[in-house]
Amino acid sequence: PFCRSLFTAAFGLAGRRRLPCHHALISSGAGGQAETEKTTAPTAMLRHLLLKLRATGPVTVAEYMREALTNPGQGYYTRGGGIGESGDFVTSPEISQIFGELIGIWYISEWIAMGKPKAFQLVELGPGRGTLTDDILRVFNQLASLLSKCDVSIHLVEVSPKLSKTQALILTGGKVQSNPEDSSAYMKAVSKTGIPIFWYRDIQDVPPGYSFYLAHEFFDALPIHKFQRTEKGWREVLVDADPEVPDQLRFVLSPSSTPATENFIQPEERRDHVEVCPEAGVIIQRLACRIEKDGGAALVADYGHDGTKMDTFRGFRNHKPHDVLKAPGTADLTADVDFSYLRKMIQGRTATLGPIKQREFLKNMGIDLRLQVLLQNSHDTQTREQLLHSYDMLMNPEKMGDCFNFFALLPHHRLLHPDKKHKPESKAPVAPVAGFDELLLK
Ligand code: SAH
Numbered sequence: 001p002f003c004r005s006l007f008t009a010a011f012g013l014a015g016r017r018r019l020p021c022h023h024a025l026i027s028s029g030a031g032g033q034a035e036t037e038k039t040t041a042p043t044a045m046l047r048h049l050l051l052k053l054r055a056t057g058p059v060t061v062a063e064y065m066r067e068a069l070t071n072p073g074q075g076y077y078t079r080g081g082g083i084g085e086s087g088d089f090v091t092s093p094e095i096s097q098i099f100g101e102l103i104g105i106w107y108i109s110e111w112i113a114m115g116k117p118k119a120f121q122l123v124e125l126g127p128g129r130g131t132l133t134d135d136i137l138r139v140f141n142q143l144a145s146l147l148s149k150c151d152v153s154i155h156l157v158e159v160s161p162k163l164s165k166t167q168a169l170i171l172t173g174g175k176v177q178s179n180p181e182d183s184s185a186y187m188k189a190v191s192k193t194g195i196p197i198f199w200y201r202d203i204q205d206v207p208p209g210y211s212f213y214l215a216h217e218f219f220d221a222l223p224i225h226k227f228q229r230t231e232k233g234w235r236e237v238l239v240d241a242d243p244e245v246p247d248q249l250r251f252v253l254s255p256s257s258t259p260a261t262e263n264f265i266q267p268e269e270r271r272d273h274v275e276v277c278p279e280a281g282v283i284i285q286r287l288a289c290r291i292e293k294d295g296g297a298a299l300v301a302d303y304g305h306d307g308t309k310m311d312t313f314r315g316f317r318n319h320k321p322h323d324v325l326k327a328p329g330t331a332d333l334t335a336d337v338d339f340s341y342l343r344k345m346i347q348g349r350t351a352t353l354g355p356i357k358q359r360e361f362l363k364n365m366g367i368d369l370r371l372q373v374l375l376q377n378s379h380d381t382q383t384r385e386q387l388l389h390s391y392d393m394l395m396n397p398e399k400m401g402d403c404f405n406f407f408a409l410l411p412h413h414r415l416l417h418p419d420k421k422h423k424p425e426s427k428a429p430v431a432p433v434a435g436f437d438e439l440l441l442k
Contacts, residue, residue, distance in 0.1 A: 100135025130167030
Protein backbone atom coordinates (compact mmCIF):
# COMPACT_ATOMS: atom_id res chain seq x y z
CA PRO A 1 0.00 0.00 0.00
CA PHE A 2 1.02 3.60 -0.59
CA CYS A 3 1.62 4.23 3.07
CA ARG A 4 4.52 1.77 3.08
CA SER A 5 6.22 3.51 0.17
CA LEU A 6 5.66 6.85 1.87
CA PHE A 7 7.27 5.40 4.91
CA THR A 8 10.33 4.17 3.02
CA ALA A 9 10.66 7.51 1.25
CA ALA A 10 10.43 9.47 4.49
CA PHE A 11 12.77 7.32 6.49
CA GLY A 12 15.17 6.11 3.82
CA LEU A 13 17.93 8.19 5.38
CA ALA A 14 17.18 7.01 8.90
CA GLY A 15 18.24 10.39 10.34
CA ARG A 16 18.51 10.88 14.06
CA ARG A 17 16.90 14.03 15.35
CA ARG A 18 19.67 15.88 17.13
CA LEU A 19 22.71 15.58 19.24
CA PRO A 20 21.69 14.82 22.81
CA CYS A 21 23.62 17.77 24.27
CA HIS A 22 21.78 20.26 22.04
CA HIS A 23 18.52 19.32 23.72
CA ALA A 24 20.02 19.41 27.17
CA LEU A 25 21.52 22.84 26.57
CA ILE A 26 18.26 24.49 25.61
CA SER A 27 16.27 22.98 28.44
CA SER A 28 18.81 23.72 31.15
CA GLY A 29 18.89 27.38 30.06
CA ALA A 30 15.14 27.85 30.26
CA GLY A 31 14.77 25.64 33.34
CA GLY A 32 17.46 27.51 35.26
CA GLN A 33 15.71 30.80 34.72
CA ALA A 34 12.35 29.37 35.75
CA GLU A 35 13.89 28.05 38.98
CA THR A 36 15.02 31.48 40.16
CA GLU A 37 11.62 32.95 39.32
CA LYS A 38 9.82 30.17 41.14
CA THR A 39 11.09 31.39 44.49
CA THR A 40 9.49 34.83 44.17
CA ALA A 41 6.57 34.28 41.77
CA PRO A 42 4.17 32.13 43.82
CA THR A 43 3.63 34.80 46.43
CA ALA A 44 2.94 37.43 43.75
CA MET A 45 0.31 35.28 42.01
CA LEU A 46 -1.20 34.06 45.28
CA ARG A 47 -1.31 37.59 46.68
CA HIS A 48 -3.06 38.80 43.55
CA LEU A 49 -5.63 35.98 43.81
CA LEU A 50 -6.25 36.45 47.54
CA LEU A 51 -6.87 40.18 47.05
CA LYS A 52 -9.28 39.44 44.26
CA LEU A 53 -11.14 36.71 46.21
CA ARG A 54 -11.47 38.94 49.28
CA ALA A 55 -12.77 41.80 47.17
CA THR A 56 -15.21 40.02 44.88
CA GLY A 57 -15.77 36.55 46.32
CA PRO A 58 -15.01 33.05 45.05
CA VAL A 59 -14.17 32.37 41.40
CA THR A 60 -14.94 29.38 39.19
CA VAL A 61 -12.29 26.69 38.79
CA ALA A 62 -12.09 27.79 35.13
CA GLU A 63 -11.19 31.34 36.11
CA TYR A 64 -8.64 30.07 38.63
CA MET A 65 -7.08 27.73 36.07
CA ARG A 66 -6.90 30.48 33.42
CA GLU A 67 -5.14 32.83 35.87
CA ALA A 68 -2.73 30.16 37.07
CA LEU A 69 -1.75 29.06 33.56
CA THR A 70 -1.97 32.10 31.31
CA ASN A 71 -2.08 35.27 33.44
CA PRO A 72 -0.07 37.71 31.28
CA GLY A 73 2.48 38.39 34.04
CA GLN A 74 2.70 35.36 36.30
CA GLY A 75 0.93 32.49 34.51
CA TYR A 76 2.68 29.13 34.42
CA TYR A 77 2.86 29.00 30.61
CA THR A 78 3.45 32.75 30.29
CA ARG A 79 6.60 32.30 32.33
CA GLY A 80 7.80 29.50 30.06
CA GLY A 81 6.12 26.31 31.29
CA GLY A 82 8.27 23.45 32.52
CA ILE A 83 8.14 21.07 29.56
CA GLY A 84 10.97 18.53 29.36
CA GLU A 85 13.12 16.43 31.63
CA SER A 86 14.48 19.37 33.61
CA GLY A 87 10.99 20.84 34.04
CA ASP A 88 7.67 19.67 35.48
CA PHE A 89 6.29 17.26 32.88
CA VAL A 90 7.39 15.56 29.70
CA THR A 91 5.30 14.98 26.57
CA SER A 92 5.47 12.31 23.82
CA PRO A 93 7.23 14.48 21.21
CA GLU A 94 9.87 15.34 23.83
CA ILE A 95 10.34 11.65 24.62
CA SER A 96 10.89 10.33 21.12
CA GLN A 97 11.49 11.75 17.65
CA ILE A 98 9.45 8.85 16.23
CA PHE A 99 6.24 10.36 17.60
CA GLY A 100 6.42 13.54 15.51
CA GLU A 101 7.71 11.68 12.48
CA LEU A 102 4.68 9.38 12.43
CA ILE A 103 2.36 12.36 12.79
CA GLY A 104 4.14 14.01 9.85
CA ILE A 105 3.44 10.85 7.82
CA TRP A 106 -0.23 11.02 8.89
CA TYR A 107 -0.64 14.50 7.39
CA ILE A 108 1.11 13.56 4.15
CA SER A 109 -0.98 10.44 3.77
CA GLU A 110 -4.18 12.47 4.29
CA TRP A 111 -2.90 15.08 1.83
CA ILE A 112 -2.47 12.31 -0.77
CA ALA A 113 -5.85 10.74 0.05
CA MET A 114 -7.52 14.12 -0.44
CA GLY A 115 -6.07 14.51 -3.92
CA LYS A 116 -2.85 16.46 -3.19
CA PRO A 117 -4.27 19.99 -2.89
CA LYS A 118 -1.92 22.69 -4.22
CA ALA A 119 -1.40 24.32 -0.83
CA PHE A 120 -1.91 23.54 2.84
CA GLN A 121 -1.34 25.24 6.18
CA LEU A 122 -0.18 23.13 9.11
CA VAL A 123 -1.75 24.79 12.16
CA GLU A 124 -0.50 23.66 15.57
CA LEU A 125 -2.33 24.70 18.75
CA GLY A 126 -0.11 25.00 21.84
CA PRO A 127 3.22 23.92 20.30
CA GLY A 128 5.15 23.88 23.63
CA ARG A 129 8.86 23.90 22.79
CA GLY A 130 8.21 23.38 19.07
CA THR A 131 9.68 19.88 19.02
CA LEU A 132 6.65 18.23 17.40
CA THR A 133 6.55 20.67 14.47
CA ASP A 134 10.31 20.35 14.10
CA ASP A 135 10.02 16.56 13.73
CA ILE A 136 7.12 16.96 11.27
CA LEU A 137 9.11 19.46 9.21
CA ARG A 138 11.98 16.99 8.99
CA VAL A 139 9.58 14.46 7.44
CA PHE A 140 8.21 17.09 5.03
CA ASN A 141 11.77 17.92 4.04
CA GLN A 142 12.55 14.25 3.49
CA LEU A 143 9.51 14.09 1.19
CA ALA A 144 10.41 17.37 -0.53
CA SER A 145 10.10 15.91 -4.03
CA LEU A 146 6.57 14.70 -3.29
CA LEU A 147 5.65 18.12 -1.87
CA SER A 148 7.57 20.15 -4.46
CA LYS A 149 4.43 21.53 -6.13
CA CYS A 150 2.64 22.17 -2.84
CA ASP A 151 2.76 25.50 -1.03
CA VAL A 152 3.25 24.56 2.64
CA SER A 153 3.18 27.04 5.55
CA ILE A 154 3.25 26.60 9.33
CA HIS A 155 0.92 28.49 11.69
CA LEU A 156 1.47 28.26 15.45
CA VAL A 157 -1.19 29.31 17.94
CA GLU A 158 0.66 30.15 21.16
CA VAL A 159 -0.24 32.50 24.02
CA SER A 160 3.09 32.36 25.80
CA PRO A 161 5.65 34.89 24.53
CA LYS A 162 8.42 32.91 26.20
CA LEU A 163 7.44 29.62 24.61
CA SER A 164 7.07 31.24 21.18
CA LYS A 165 10.71 32.36 21.50
CA THR A 166 11.77 28.81 22.35
CA GLN A 167 9.78 27.53 19.35
CA ALA A 168 11.44 30.08 17.07
CA LEU A 169 14.87 29.05 18.32
CA ILE A 170 14.25 25.36 17.67
CA LEU A 171 12.47 25.77 14.33
CA THR A 172 14.43 28.58 12.73
CA GLY A 173 17.65 29.03 14.65
CA GLY A 174 16.26 32.29 16.09
CA LYS A 175 15.83 34.67 13.15
CA VAL A 176 12.33 36.13 13.54
CA GLN A 177 10.42 39.22 12.51
CA SER A 178 8.11 40.64 15.21
CA ASN A 179 4.73 42.15 14.36
CA PRO A 180 5.01 41.78 10.57
CA GLU A 181 2.86 44.40 8.87
CA ASP A 182 1.72 42.16 6.04
CA SER A 183 -0.09 39.57 8.18
CA SER A 184 -2.28 39.03 11.24
CA ALA A 185 0.54 37.15 12.97
CA TYR A 186 2.53 38.57 15.92
CA MET A 187 5.73 36.92 14.73
CA LYS A 188 7.00 35.52 11.46
CA ALA A 189 10.06 33.48 10.44
CA VAL A 190 11.36 30.88 8.01
CA SER A 191 12.12 27.33 9.15
CA LYS A 192 15.55 25.72 8.84
CA THR A 193 14.05 23.85 5.87
CA GLY A 194 12.78 27.03 4.16
CA ILE A 195 9.07 26.93 5.12
CA PRO A 196 7.35 30.13 6.36
CA ILE A 197 6.17 30.08 9.99
CA PHE A 198 3.65 32.46 11.59
CA TRP A 199 2.62 32.89 15.24
CA TYR A 200 -0.84 33.89 16.57
CA ARG A 201 -2.51 34.16 19.97
CA ASP A 202 -5.87 32.86 18.79
CA ILE A 203 -7.07 30.36 16.18
CA GLN A 204 -9.35 33.08 14.79
CA ASP A 205 -6.30 35.07 13.65
CA VAL A 206 -5.05 32.21 11.43
CA PRO A 207 -5.94 33.02 7.79
CA PRO A 208 -8.59 30.81 6.17
CA GLY A 209 -7.50 28.11 3.73
CA TYR A 210 -7.01 24.39 3.35
CA SER A 211 -5.48 23.41 6.71
CA PHE A 212 -4.25 20.47 8.73
CA TYR A 213 -4.71 21.13 12.45
CA LEU A 214 -2.73 19.58 15.29
CA ALA A 215 -3.45 19.77 19.01
CA HIS A 216 -1.18 17.66 21.19
CA GLU A 217 -1.68 18.11 24.94
CA PHE A 218 -3.40 21.42 24.20
CA PHE A 219 -7.04 20.85 25.15
CA ASP A 220 -6.08 19.47 28.59
CA ALA A 221 -4.53 22.86 29.45
CA LEU A 222 -7.77 24.78 28.82
CA PRO A 223 -9.84 25.91 31.83
CA ILE A 224 -12.56 23.58 33.12
CA HIS A 225 -15.69 24.19 35.18
CA LYS A 226 -16.37 21.61 37.90
CA PHE A 227 -19.79 20.57 39.18
CA GLN A 228 -20.91 18.48 42.15
CA ARG A 229 -24.24 16.75 42.59
CA THR A 230 -25.76 17.56 46.02
CA GLU A 231 -29.06 16.79 47.74
CA LYS A 232 -30.26 20.20 46.59
CA GLY A 233 -29.23 19.68 42.98
CA TRP A 234 -26.12 20.54 40.96
CA ARG A 235 -23.69 23.07 42.42
CA GLU A 236 -20.58 24.59 40.85
CA VAL A 237 -17.22 24.05 42.59
CA LEU A 238 -15.52 27.41 43.27
CA VAL A 239 -12.15 28.53 44.59
CA ASP A 240 -12.06 30.80 47.66
CA ALA A 241 -9.61 32.11 50.27
CA ASP A 242 -9.52 29.84 53.32
CA PRO A 243 -10.74 32.00 56.26
CA GLU A 244 -9.00 29.73 58.79
CA VAL A 245 -5.52 29.49 57.26
CA PRO A 246 -3.72 32.63 56.03
CA ASP A 247 -2.53 32.59 52.41
CA GLN A 248 -4.33 29.37 51.62
CA LEU A 249 -6.98 28.59 49.03
CA ARG A 250 -9.82 26.09 49.33
CA PHE A 251 -12.68 24.67 47.27
CA VAL A 252 -16.26 25.67 48.14
CA LEU A 253 -19.63 24.92 46.52
CA SER A 254 -21.84 27.64 45.06
CA PRO A 255 -24.76 28.21 47.46
CA SER A 256 -27.27 27.88 44.65
CA SER A 257 -27.18 26.82 41.03
CA THR A 258 -25.24 29.14 38.67
CA PRO A 259 -25.76 29.93 34.97
CA ALA A 260 -23.02 27.37 34.31
CA THR A 261 -24.86 24.57 36.17
CA GLU A 262 -27.99 25.37 34.17
CA ASN A 263 -26.16 25.34 30.84
CA PHE A 264 -23.53 22.65 31.13
CA ILE A 265 -25.16 19.75 32.93
CA GLN A 266 -27.22 17.43 30.76
CA PRO A 267 -30.58 16.32 32.22
CA GLU A 268 -29.60 12.65 31.67
CA GLU A 269 -26.25 13.04 33.52
CA ARG A 270 -25.54 10.04 35.81
CA ARG A 271 -22.20 11.00 37.34
CA ASP A 272 -21.94 12.80 40.70
CA HIS A 273 -19.07 15.02 39.62
CA VAL A 274 -18.66 16.54 36.16
CA GLU A 275 -15.95 18.64 34.49
CA VAL A 276 -16.79 20.76 31.44
CA CYS A 277 -14.37 22.78 29.29
CA PRO A 278 -16.44 25.28 27.28
CA GLU A 279 -13.31 26.82 25.73
CA ALA A 280 -12.44 23.41 24.26
CA GLY A 281 -15.97 23.28 22.86
CA VAL A 282 -15.59 26.68 21.20
CA ILE A 283 -12.19 25.84 19.71
CA ILE A 284 -13.20 22.42 18.34
CA GLN A 285 -16.27 24.06 16.80
CA ARG A 286 -14.04 26.60 15.06
CA LEU A 287 -11.84 23.82 13.70
CA ALA A 288 -14.90 21.89 12.49
CA CYS A 289 -16.33 24.99 10.76
CA ARG A 290 -13.03 25.74 9.08
CA ILE A 291 -12.58 22.14 7.87
CA GLU A 292 -16.17 22.06 6.61
CA LYS A 293 -15.65 25.31 4.69
CA ASP A 294 -12.03 25.18 3.47
CA GLY A 295 -11.11 21.47 3.73
CA GLY A 296 -8.33 19.72 5.62
CA ALA A 297 -8.28 17.60 8.77
CA ALA A 298 -7.51 17.83 12.48
CA LEU A 299 -5.64 15.47 14.74
CA VAL A 300 -6.20 15.85 18.48
CA ALA A 301 -4.05 13.81 20.86
CA ASP A 302 -4.48 14.00 24.60
CA TYR A 303 -5.31 12.05 27.70
CA GLY A 304 -9.00 11.82 28.08
CA HIS A 305 -12.20 9.84 28.30
CA ASP A 306 -15.54 9.52 26.59
CA GLY A 307 -17.75 11.30 29.13
CA THR A 308 -17.19 8.74 31.89
CA LYS A 309 -14.57 10.15 34.28
CA MET A 310 -15.29 12.47 37.21
CA ASP A 311 -12.52 14.31 39.08
CA THR A 312 -9.43 14.54 36.84
CA PHE A 313 -8.17 18.04 37.75
CA ARG A 314 -4.53 17.76 38.84
CA GLY A 315 -1.20 19.54 39.03
CA PHE A 316 2.39 18.60 38.18
CA ARG A 317 5.61 20.09 39.43
CA ASN A 318 9.07 18.54 39.04
CA HIS A 319 7.39 15.44 37.55
CA LYS A 320 5.45 14.87 40.76
CA PRO A 321 1.74 15.36 41.55
CA HIS A 322 1.15 18.83 42.97
CA ASP A 323 -1.79 20.21 44.99
CA VAL A 324 -3.77 22.26 42.45
CA LEU A 325 -4.46 25.02 45.00
CA LYS A 326 -0.84 25.39 46.15
CA ALA A 327 1.52 28.04 44.72
CA PRO A 328 -0.55 28.79 41.58
CA GLY A 329 1.62 29.77 38.63
CA THR A 330 4.45 27.42 39.56
CA ALA A 331 2.87 24.12 38.48
CA ASP A 332 1.16 22.72 35.42
CA LEU A 333 -2.60 22.33 35.92
CA THR A 334 -4.51 19.94 33.70
CA ALA A 335 -7.73 17.96 33.32
CA ASP A 336 -8.61 14.99 31.09
CA VAL A 337 -10.22 15.88 27.77
CA ASP A 338 -13.85 14.79 27.41
CA PHE A 339 -13.93 13.52 23.81
CA SER A 340 -17.68 12.93 23.92
CA TYR A 341 -18.13 16.65 24.64
CA LEU A 342 -15.83 17.58 21.73
CA ARG A 343 -17.83 15.27 19.43
CA LYS A 344 -21.07 16.86 20.57
CA MET A 345 -19.74 20.38 19.95
CA ILE A 346 -18.69 19.46 16.40
CA GLN A 347 -22.43 19.07 15.70
CA GLY A 348 -21.92 16.84 12.68
CA ARG A 349 -20.01 19.52 10.72
CA THR A 350 -17.23 17.00 10.10
CA ALA A 351 -16.85 13.25 10.47
CA THR A 352 -14.84 12.09 13.49
CA LEU A 353 -12.62 9.07 14.10
CA GLY A 354 -11.56 7.78 17.52
CA PRO A 355 -10.66 8.36 20.23
CA ILE A 356 -8.32 5.39 19.93
CA LYS A 357 -5.45 4.55 22.25
CA GLN A 358 -2.03 6.01 21.50
CA ARG A 359 -0.41 2.55 21.31
CA GLU A 360 -2.94 1.42 18.69
CA PHE A 361 -2.59 4.58 16.65
CA LEU A 362 1.22 4.48 16.68
CA LYS A 363 1.24 0.73 15.92
CA ASN A 364 -1.05 1.33 12.93
CA MET A 365 1.27 4.13 11.83
CA GLY A 366 4.23 1.72 11.76
CA ILE A 367 6.15 2.61 14.92
CA ASP A 368 7.70 -0.88 15.06
CA LEU A 369 9.15 -0.55 11.59
CA ARG A 370 10.58 2.89 12.35
CA LEU A 371 12.10 1.67 15.61
CA GLN A 372 13.82 -1.20 13.78
CA VAL A 373 15.37 1.20 11.24
CA LEU A 374 16.69 3.48 13.98
CA LEU A 375 18.02 0.52 15.97
CA GLN A 376 19.79 -0.90 12.93
CA ASN A 377 21.43 2.45 12.31
CA SER A 378 22.61 3.15 15.82
CA HIS A 379 25.77 1.44 16.88
CA ASP A 380 26.25 2.47 20.49
CA THR A 381 24.47 0.73 23.34
CA GLN A 382 23.39 3.96 25.00
CA THR A 383 21.46 5.17 21.93
CA ARG A 384 19.84 1.77 21.43
CA GLU A 385 18.79 1.64 25.07
CA GLN A 386 17.40 5.16 24.84
CA LEU A 387 15.38 4.22 21.72
CA LEU A 388 13.92 1.15 23.42
CA HIS A 389 13.17 3.07 26.60
CA SER A 390 11.34 5.86 24.77
CA TYR A 391 9.39 3.31 22.70
CA ASP A 392 8.28 1.71 25.98
CA MET A 393 7.22 5.08 27.41
CA LEU A 394 5.00 5.81 24.40
CA MET A 395 3.55 2.32 23.93
CA ASN A 396 3.38 0.58 27.31
CA PRO A 397 -0.28 0.47 28.43
CA GLU A 398 0.85 1.29 31.99
CA LYS A 399 2.76 4.38 30.79
CA MET A 400 1.47 6.53 27.91
CA GLY A 401 0.11 3.79 25.62
CA ASP A 402 -3.39 3.52 27.04
CA CYS A 403 -4.21 6.86 28.66
CA PHE A 404 -3.40 9.00 25.61
CA ASN A 405 -5.90 9.00 22.77
CA PHE A 406 -6.03 10.08 19.14
CA PHE A 407 -9.11 11.72 17.71
CA ALA A 408 -9.54 13.03 14.15
CA LEU A 409 -11.86 15.44 12.36
CA LEU A 410 -12.27 14.83 8.62
CA PRO A 411 -14.60 16.28 5.99
CA HIS A 412 -17.55 13.94 5.45
CA HIS A 413 -16.63 13.35 1.82
CA ARG A 414 -13.26 11.91 2.92
CA LEU A 415 -15.04 8.85 4.32
CA LEU A 416 -17.49 8.53 1.44
CA HIS A 417 -16.35 6.68 -1.65
CA PRO A 418 -16.76 8.90 -4.76
CA ASP A 419 -18.85 6.12 -6.39
CA LYS A 420 -21.26 6.07 -3.46
CA LYS A 421 -22.58 9.52 -4.34
CA HIS A 422 -23.79 8.18 -7.68
CA LYS A 423 -24.07 4.46 -6.97
CA PRO A 424 -25.09 3.98 -3.32
CA GLU A 425 -24.87 0.18 -3.72
CA SER A 426 -21.09 0.37 -4.50
CA LYS A 427 -19.00 -1.85 -2.23
CA ALA A 428 -15.64 -0.28 -3.10
CA PRO A 429 -13.80 0.78 0.09
CA VAL A 430 -12.66 4.36 0.63
CA ALA A 431 -8.92 4.97 1.11
CA PRO A 432 -8.26 4.00 4.74
CA VAL A 433 -7.33 6.74 7.20
CA ALA A 434 -3.79 6.05 8.43
CA GLY A 435 -3.48 5.29 12.13
CA PHE A 436 -7.16 4.59 12.61
CA ASP A 437 -7.07 1.66 10.24
CA GLU A 438 -4.99 -1.28 11.38
CA LEU A 439 -4.66 -2.85 7.95
CA LEU A 440 -2.68 -0.05 6.43
CA LEU A 441 0.86 -1.23 7.00
CA LYS A 442 0.24 -5.00 6.91
N1 SAH B 1 2.08 20.43 22.38
C1 SAH B 1 3.24 20.56 23.23
C2 SAH B 1 3.01 21.40 24.48
C3 SAH B 1 1.88 21.07 25.39
S1 SAH B 1 1.78 22.18 26.78
C4 SAH B 1 3.79 19.19 23.58
O1 SAH B 1 3.06 18.22 23.47
O2 SAH B 1 4.94 19.10 23.99
C5 SAH B 1 0.44 23.28 26.33
C6 SAH B 1 0.77 24.32 25.30
O3 SAH B 1 -0.41 25.09 25.03
C7 SAH B 1 1.82 25.35 25.69
O4 SAH B 1 2.55 25.70 24.53
C8 SAH B 1 0.99 26.52 26.20
O5 SAH B 1 1.67 27.74 26.23
C9 SAH B 1 -0.14 26.49 25.20
N2 SAH B 1 -1.40 27.11 25.64
C10 SAH B 1 -2.03 26.95 26.81
N3 SAH B 1 -3.21 27.62 26.81
C11 SAH B 1 -3.32 28.20 25.60
C12 SAH B 1 -4.32 29.02 24.98
N4 SAH B 1 -5.42 29.37 25.62
N5 SAH B 1 -4.11 29.41 23.70
C13 SAH B 1 -2.97 29.06 23.04
N6 SAH B 1 -2.01 28.28 23.58
C14 SAH B 1 -2.17 27.88 24.84
